[in-house]
Structure formats: structure tokens, C-alpha cells
Amino acid sequence: MKRLAVKNLLGRPGRTAALFFLVLLLSLTLCGGGLVLSSLRTGLGSLENRLGADVIVMPAKAALKTDLDTLFLQGTIGPYYMNMSTVDKIAKTEGISRLSTQIFLSSMRASCCSIPIQVIGFDPESDFTVSSWLKESRQGSLDEGRLLVGSRVNANPGESIKLYNISCPVAGQLQPTGTGLDTAVYCTLPTIRTLMTAAEDLGGYSSISGDPSETVSAVYIKVKEGVDPKDVADSINVHVRKVKAVQTRSVITTVADSLSGLERILTLLIIAAAVLVWLVLFAAFTLMTGERKKEFATLRLCGLSRGRLAGLVFREAAIVSLLGSAAGVGLSFLLVHAFSGALGNALGLPFLLPSAGTAATLALAALFGCLLAGPLAAAVSARKLSRADTGLILREG
Amino acid sequence: MEIIAKGISKRFFRKAGESNYFFAVKECDFSLPEAAVTILTGHSGSGKTTLLSMLAGLLAPDAGLVSADGRNLYGPDDRENSAFRGRHLAVVPQGRAVLDTLNVLDNCLLGLRLAGREAVDSIAKAEEWLDRFEILPLRSAMPRELSGGELRRVMLIRALMTEAEVLFADEPTADLDEENTEKVLEALQTAAHQQQKTILIVTHENEALKIADRVFRMNKGEIVPA
Ligand SMILES: Nc1ncnc2c1ncn2[C@@H]1O[C@H](COP(=O)(O)OP(=O)(O)O)[C@@H](O)[C@H]1O
Ligand SMILES: [Mg+2]
Numbered sequence: 225m226k227r228l229a230v231k232n233l234l235g236r237p238g239r240t241a242a243l244f245f246l247v248l249l250l251s252l253t254l255c256g257g258g259l260v261l262s263s264l265r266t267g268l269g270s271l272e273n274r275l276g277a278d279v280i281v282m283p284a285k286a287a288l289k290t291d292l293d294t295l296f297l298q299g300t301i302g303p304y305y306m307n308m309s310t311v312d313k314i315a316k317t318e319g320i321s322r323l324s325t326q327i328f329l330s331s332m333r334a335s336c337c338s339i340p341i342q343v344i345g346f347d348p349e350s351d352f353t354v355s356s357w358l359k360e361s362r363q364g365s366l367d368e369g370r371l372l373v374g375s376r377v378n379a380n381p382g383e384s385i386k387l388y389n390i391s392c393p394v395a396g397q398l399q400p401t402g403t404g405l406d407t408a409v410y411c412t413l414p415t416i417r418t419l420m421t422a423a424e425d426l427g428g429y430s431s432i433s434g435d436p437s438e439t440v441s442a443v444y445i446k447v448k449e450g451v452d453p454k455d456v457a458d459s460i461n462v463h464v465r466k467v468k469a470v471q472t473r474s475v476i477t478t479v480a481d482s483l484s485g486l487e488r489i490l491t492l493l494i495i496a497a498a499v500l501v502w503l504v505l506f507a508a509f510t511l512m513t514g515e516r517k518k519e520f521a522t523l524r525l526c527g528l529s530r531g532r533l534a535g536l537v538f539r540e541a542a543i544v545s546l547l548g549s550a551a552g553v554g555l556s557f558l559l560v561h562a563f564s565g566a567l568g569n570a571l572g573l574p575f576l577l578p579s580a581g582t583a584a585t586l587a588l589a590a591l592f593g594c595l596l597a598g599p600l601a602a603a604v605s606a607r608k609l610s611r612a613d614t615g616l617i618l619r620e621g
Numbered sequence: 622m623e624i625i626a627k628g629i630s631k632r633f634f635r636k637a638g639e640s641n642y643f644f645a646v647k648e649c650d651f652s653l654p655e656a657a658v659t660i661l662t663g664h665s666g667s668g669k670t671t672l673l674s675m676l677a678g679l680l681a682p683d684a685g686l687v688s689a690d691g692r693n694l695y696g697p698d699d700r701e702n703s704a705f706r707g708r709h710l711a712v713v714p715q716g717r718a719v720l721d722t723l724n725v726l727d728n729c730l731l732g733l734r735l736a737g738r739e740a741v742d743s744i745a746k747a748e749e750w751l752d753r754f755e756i757l758p759l760r761s762a763m764p765r766e767l768s769g770g771e772l773r774r775v776m777l778i779r780a781l782m783t784e785a786e787v788l789f790a791d792e793p794t795a796d797l798d799e800e801n802t803e804k805v806l807e808a809l810q811t812a813a814h815q816q817q818k819t820i821l822i823v824t825h826e827n828e829a830l831k832i833a834d835r836v837f838r839m840n841k842g843e844i845v846p847a
Pocket of ligand 1 (some may be wrong): 619633634645663664665666668669670672
């Protein structure tokens with residue numbers, strides 16, 4: 225029986241290939257679509273996690289020039305700075321539980337730097353936004369002068385990156401977030417201040433006014449429990465000059481809103497495509513069974529019961545469907561993996577491949593969806609067909 | 622094994638005079654004794670194939686019973702019926718009934734394999750039959766490469782290989798030359814007389830009458846002794 229199923233498949237290569245590609249298409253739709261959807265979800269989740277802050281304060285000039293959404297997707301706000309004395313004023317605001325500063329610096333496309341890149345300096349002592357993520361991925365200690373690189377930065381631990389003529393050893397690489405943060409490098413405040421000084425010396429950073437050691441780019445604030453972040457942001461905006469405080473929640477909500485809109489459209493598209501392919505597949509298997517009437521009658525003639533006949537057809541369809549859907553699942557992973565960056569950019573949303581568990585669930589669901597279509601259709605119609613008297617089928621032509 | 626049919630009939634829907642259907646086989650009793658060749662002749666359309674199908678367990682009669690050694694061929698359990706047919710009844714149908722994805726040898730062994738009764742010497746036996754019917758060179762050929770007469774012999778070998786006690790053959794010599802007709806008839810006679818098989822042959826061939834133990838004619842759905 226097993227050999228007969230395989231022989232039937234190999235004996236009709238055209239038919240087998242056509243069914244294989246139909247199943248592949250179905251599984252590609254289900255698995256690939258599911259992967260894109262869950263990558264967007266995962267991206268949003270990671271964005272929320274990385275944004276441990278309730279309020280972010282940045283120089284007013286930066287707020288004018290930066291689209292707030294892209295701030296979070298890109299992680300930095302460009303070359304705008306404020307003075308440490310401003311930070312002290314911010315710190316006096318009521319309701320703040322934690323406060324941490326960050327400094328952003330862009331390396332240049334010039335001979336002094338090996339790659340153009342965003343450098344993010346943070347204070348490991350007070351930090352609460354990057355550190356947890358760093359801990360997940362940390363491989364080396366972040367001493368003075370050393371860097372951690374984002375997952376999409378092309379440098380391995382042990383190598384060095386040259387920034388403003390300073391060679392910085394790479395201490396480790398971070399887990400991906402699906403956002404612009406993946407293309408940045410991270411270091412401590414003393415390190416980035418050294419880099420800023422070097423940048424100034426090279427004349428590359430005219431916008432840094434004053435002493436680099438007295439400068440920061442942004443302040444991240446976590447409010448005390450029970451305090452509304454909006455009150456804190458408003459208070460800062462009123463009392464501290466030349467800065468702009470924004471709530472991160474509003475940003476997340478914006479991203480989440482555009483995501484859920486997109487999700488709805490994508491889900492509809494996937495369902496429509498899957499239903500279509502499913503119907504075609506069902507029809508194909510049913511038609512094929514009708515076409516094989518004579519063959520089935522021959523098997524019945526030789527003493528095969530209806531049940532065993534259905535089993536044979538089911539087995540054939542299951543082999544094709546398993547191979548087809550496995551290929552479809554593999555192809556979806558390949559495609560989504562290869563184009564994840566491009567997809568994220570095109571959609572303007574954080575895009576991060578889901579965990580292995582979620583991916584496996586998706587793959588299984590796709591396999592199941594495919595197995596539900598073909599083999600079932602085939603077995604049902606084979607059984608129905610074989611209810612007709614064998615004698616009658618055999619005398620037809 | 623003895624096949625006994627009691628009061629069986631089969632009608633098909635077709636306008637015939639006043640009624641909406643006509644009887645392809647009118648109500649009749651019929652039996653096939655062991656170790657004998659029974660031959661059924663008659664004009665085309667007289668109901669021979671319909672009768673043979675009912676006796677072979679392939680076409681349920683509208684009325685009446687068919688039994689083999691007392692066992693109803695149309696019992697309620699399809700699995701049991703099929704298993705019984707596969708083991709005890711072998712049929713060479715009138716039309717083409719081979720698997721196109723299997724080669725000649727595999728087709729010859731199909732009945733045996735489906736019944737789970739292939740033995741170590743089965744292939745050798747099949748090759749012996751192929752040689753005897755002069756188609757051994759075709760053992761690895763696919764059915765679409767075969768002529769009607771060659772296919773007919775393949776189906777016959779498939780039936781003989783199962784070693785079923787009852788053999789039904791619907792015009793088994795229809796497209797065979799004289800020499801092969803002789804060989805096929807001889808094989809069927811040997812099966813009846815030396816292996817005590819129950820054999821029913823539907824044929825127009827006068828040659829066949831030579832090996833017949835009993836001969837019947839069908840005429841418009843009625844069985845008449847010839
Ligand atoms: N499925 C069917 N539907 C309608 N008429 C049928 C069917 N099968 C057979 N018949 C008719 O029954 C009669 C007997 O057919 P058959 O037994 O094949 O004749 P024979 O084998 O003697 O040539 C014929 O007139 C044929 O047209
Ligand atoms: Mg006939």
C-alpha cells in the first residue's frame with residue numbers, strides 16, 4: 225500500500241507537481257503571512273520593552289525637527305544637545321522615580337571613521353531603558369573605550385571600529401529589536417564624551433556648543449507609581465526652558481494604531497488568499513479523484529475495501545501535502561528572514577522575527593491547514609466515489 | 622466454492638414502452654458449481670456482463686441474494702465483503718482495468734499483494750504465466766504501451782495469480798489471436814478440472830464451447846439453456 229501510493233505519485237509527475245505547488249502556495253500564504261503579522265507584533269512588543277521610560281525630554285530644537293515616531297524607531301534624535309544644568313532643573317520636577325541621561329553622536333562618512341553610525345552613550349549606573357536589553361545579550365564588560373554593537377552592525381566582538389580616529393574594541397553584540405536601534409552602537413558616557421571631544425577636534429561636530437562633559441542629548445524619566453506621566457511632562461514643559469518632554473505612551477499608541485490597521489488589512493488578505501487556494505486545492509483533489517474513477521474501480525475489483533481505498537488516496541495526498549507545505553513553510557521563513565529589514569522599512573514599523581516557539585506554532589498551524597485541505601478532500605471523494613457499484617464503473621468505456 | 626444466486630434481478634432506468642425502466646437481468650436463479658467451466662453466451666446487450674457482475678460481488682442486485690459457499694456477497698460490512706472477494710473471487714472484466722502507474726509484472730501481482738498474500742515464488746510464478754502467454758518480454762512495460770490483447774492477458778494472469786477458488790472472465794479472448802485463445806481457454810480448463818475451481822466465462826467464441834461443462838444463453842435479460 226505504501227509503495228503503491230508512492231508509485232502512483234511518481235507515475236504521474238505532472239499531476240503530483242501541480243498539487244505540490246498548490247499546497248506550497250497555501251502553506252506559503254498561511255505561514256508567510258502569519259510570520260509577517262507576528263513579526264510586527266513582536267516588533268511592537270520589543271519597542272515597548274526597550275522604551276522603559278514614561279517621559280523623554282529632549283532639546284526643544286530636536287523636538288521641532290524630529291518626527292516623534294521615528295525617534296523611537298531610530299533611537300536617536302540627531303545632533304541636538306542640552307546642558308547638564310538643564311538636567312538638574314528637570315530632576316527637580318515632582319513625581320520622578322528614576323532619571324537617566326543619554327548622549328547621541330553620529331559618526332561621519334569620512335576617513336576618520338570606519339562606518340557611518342549612530343553612537344548612543346548611556347549611564348549604566350542610572351539607566352533603566354537599555355540595560356535590561358544589554359544584560360540579555362551582554363558578552364563583554366563595557367569598560368571605558370569599548371562598544372556594544374547592534375545586531376545589524378557589521379562588526380564582531382574582538383574586532384575594532386574606528387570612530388573619529390579612535391579605535392574602539394567591540395565588547396559584544398546585542399539582541400535584535402527590529403528597529404533602528406539595531407544599527408547603532410552603545411557605550412558609556414565617558415566613552416562617548418571622549419568621542420565627542422575627538423569629533424570636535426576634527427571639526428566635524430560644530431553643533432556641540434560648550435564642554436562635552438557638560439552636555440547630554442536626552443533625559444529618560446520613569447515616574448513614581450500612581451503619578452500620571454502627563455503631569456510630569458507638562459510640568460517640565462512649563463518650568464524648564466528650551467526642552468520638550470514627551471510621553472512615550474502616546475508614541476507607542478501611534479505605532480500600535482497604525483499596526484492594528486495594517487494587521488487588519490493583512491489578516492483579511494491572508495484569509496482571502498488562503499480560502500481561495502484552499503478551494504482550488506479542494507476542487508483539484510476532487511476533480512482528480514473523479515478522473516481516477518477507473519483506477520479505483522480496478523482496485524475495488526481486486527478486493528480493496530472502500531476504507532482502504534480512501535486510506536490509499538489519503539496517504540498519497542498526505543505525502544504531497546506534507547512535502548508541499550513543508551517546502552512552503554521553509555520558503556516563508558527564508559523569504560521573511562531575507563527581507564525582514566526591507567519589510568520593516570517599507571511598512572515603517574518595527575519588524576522582529578518571533579521567537580522559535582511562536583515560529584514553530586505558526587509552521588505547525590500552516591502544516592495543519594494544508595493537511596486539512598488536500599488529503600481530506602481526496603479521501604472523502606474517494607470514499608463517496610467507491611460507493612458506486614464497481615461493476616457499473618468498469619463497464620463505462 | 623459454489624456460487625448460488627436466488628431470485629436476482631437488475632433493472633436500469635430507461636424509457637421502455639410504458640415503464641420508466643427495463644430489466645437488464647430478469648428475476649432468475651442461477652448457480653455455478655465447483656470444478657466446472659460454465660459458459661454464458663448471447664447477443665450483445667442481452668445482460669451477460671450485468672449477470673456476471675452480480676455473481677462476482679461487483680454489482681448489487683435489486684432483488685435476490687448471491688452467496689458463495691453460503692456466505693452473502695452483499696453483506697452490510699464492506700470491509701468483510703471486499704476482503705472475501707479479494708481472497709476467493711477473481712474477475713477478468715470486459716473493459717480495461719489495470720493500474721497505469723504500475724508495470725506489467727506489478728499489475729499481475731496486484732491482486733495477490735492487496736490481499737497480502739505475496740510469497741517468495743510469486744514473481745517467478747507470474748513470469749511463468751507471462752512466458753506462457755508470450756508476453757514475458759513486456760514484464761517491465763507500462764500498460765499504455767500494450768495492445769488490447771496483451772492487456773487482456775495481463776488481467777487474466779492477475780486473476781489466475783490470486784489463486785481464488787472462483788474465476789469470472791468476461792470475454793477473455795475478445796481480442797486474442799487463435800493461438801492465444803487456445804492457450805487461455807486451456808489454462809481456464811486446467812484451473813477448473815485440476816484445481817477444482819469454479820469458472821464462469823462470458824464469450825461469443827465457438828472455440829470456447831469445447832471446454833464447456835455447461836452452456837447457457839442470455840436473451841433479453843433471461844437465461845435459457847443453450
Ligand atoms: N448503468 C447502466 N445504465 C443503463 N443501462 C445499462 C447500464 N448497464 C447496462 N445497461 C444496459 O443493460 C443491458 C445489458 O447490458 P450488459 O449486461 O452489459 O450486456 P452484455 O454484456 O450482454 O452485452 C444493455 O442494454 C445495456 O445498455
Ligand atoms: Mg458485456
